[in-house]
Amino acid sequence: CHGFGHTPAAVLDAMARPQVMANVMTPSLAQRRLDRALRAEIGHSRGGCPFVRFMCLNSGSEAVGLAARIVDTNAKLHTDPGARHAGATIKRLVVKGSFHGRTDRPGLYSDSSRKTYTKYLASYRDEDSVIAIAPYDVAALQRAFDEAARNHWFIEAVFLEPVMGEGDPGRALPAEFYAAARALTRTHGSLLLVDSIQAGLRAHGVLSVVDYPGFEQLDPPDLETYSKALNAAQYPLSVLAVNEHAAQVYRKGTYGNTMTTNPRALDVACATLALFTPQVRENIRIRGAQAIAKLEALQAELGGLITKVQGTGLLFSCELAPHFKCYGAGSTEEWLRHRGVNVIHGGENSLRFTPHFAMDEDELDLMVGLIARALKEGPRQVQAEAA
Structure with a gap:
């Protein structure tokens, strides 16, 4: 799934540099370099990067996991006593055939793996929180949000792939459906995640959905994930980009691990982005x-x-x-x-x-x-x- 072949020299050179031991508490100039490189890449077709913060993790699934943690925080804010959706049952929405990773919450959002998980995992026995609609049916999307309003459900998030990677490989997200999802999530108080882990760089030669043809004028998502092509399949790295709203929702102490934002991974990403002529x-x-x-x-x-x-x-x-x-x-x-x-x-x-x-x-x-x-x-x- 990764773009510059088995042994890209520039990436291998970056990976071989001596580095301090990884520790999430240790700042590094590599963090500044990647931040600048991502801001230059994302939004280059629309006059600027719409995301305010980047959070770097390891596997692709982990970036989606962190996004889901922010979504979970937002769901609590919306369903606590006195809040707009106080006491509502929490639901989540995807399209059929979706894939967002295999760790706990990303796996729950992955309709393409659902059958296997239901067969083997006890935690799926009574699991009914996921609304999976036919891909890119705008009327079905509207119906799901209408049903949520009637039933006192809070749809915590909509997760979408800009191009499907597993369930129906190569199938693109129509701009019309994305725009409807963006409007409905905003009205409802839900978060919108675009999972560009498989499609980023590979689908249109751009990292972010905000630069896709037909998407340049549309409102960006709250959260976007990147991984595969960004690390050239040489070193584990994923990135979660967040807008101002999602950044405000994040609470300190709700995520972190030793290897997050380690300089070796970030140097690999910088080297990979530099190859994108x-x-x-x-x-x-x-x-x-x-x-x-x-x-x-x-x-x-x-x-x-x-x-x-x-x-x-x-x-x-x-x-x-x-x-x-x-x-x-x-x-x-x-x-x-x-x-x-x-x-x-x-x-x-x-x-x-x-x-x-x-x-x-x-x-x-x-x-x-x-x-x-x-x-x-x-x-x-x-x-x-x-x-």
């Missing part, structure tokens, strides 16, 4: 559009073997007909990996691709050619079962 950004957009065009041509040529092609930038997928096994032993995914293609399954029966950001057209043609071979010569479901 205008040429790299343009390559992500051009190559992504070519990938869709070439896979759609392959879909037409193969007559029904590929059932859907979609993507945004260099996060794209092709869904396979049911007689292909997507993952596991004897699968199409395994066949492609054995031939050197970076592929991971997603969605119902999809191959998900997250190629490196400098990929050229020859490499893309090689990849599409191997997908064609996999579907013509590779394993089918019946063979996989026999194996």
